[in-house]
Amino acid sequence: MNNLLIVWNDVNTVGIPIIDEQHRGIVTVINSLYYALNGPRSEDFLEPVTNMLMAYTKVHFSAEIDILEAAGYPDVDNHRRQHDELIADTRRYAISSLKHDDARIMIDFLKNWWINHINREDMLYKDFLIKQAPK
Numbered sequence: 001m002n003n004l005l006i007v008w009n010d011v012n013t014v015g016i017p018i019i020d021e022q023h024r025g026i027v028t029v030i031n032s033l034y035y036a037l038n039g040p041r042s043e044d045f046l047e048p049v050t051n052m053l054m055a056y057t058k059v060h061f062s063a064e065i066d067i068l069e070a071a072g073y074p075d076v077d078n079h080r081r082q083h084d085e086l087i088a089d090t091r092r093y094a095i096s097s098l099k100h101d102d103a104r105i106m107i108d109f110l111k112n113w114w115i116n117h118i119n120r121e122d123m124l125y126k127d128f129l130i131k132q133a134p135k
């Protein structure tokens, strides 16, 4: 019960302070969902934590896309498409989790998506943004 589902690691950082901070925030919320699943008050936590996740994910995606656009990242449309899909999929999984009062449905999906997205797709823009940064 006291284990974290995802342990944040420095290898997951993209080098943009606000993006790294928000990624850690998303991981925090996913870990709270995991806690909700295993904790004694799971039914009290599931809905508010799910709402928090949806709202915060949108905030983070907006910030990330704004930064990528401002930097002229060439693959921004593809990146935005992936975010849109995640929002739609998360909503679907969240509805199903809430309906069945079971966060497990959503947690497995979220863990895989975020780890893969941060470590693969977001790393693609890392090098680009570092090269763009003022010296």
Ligand SMILES: [Fe+2]
Residues within 6 Å of the ligand: 064, 079, 083, 117, 121, 122
């Ligand atoms: Fe992203």
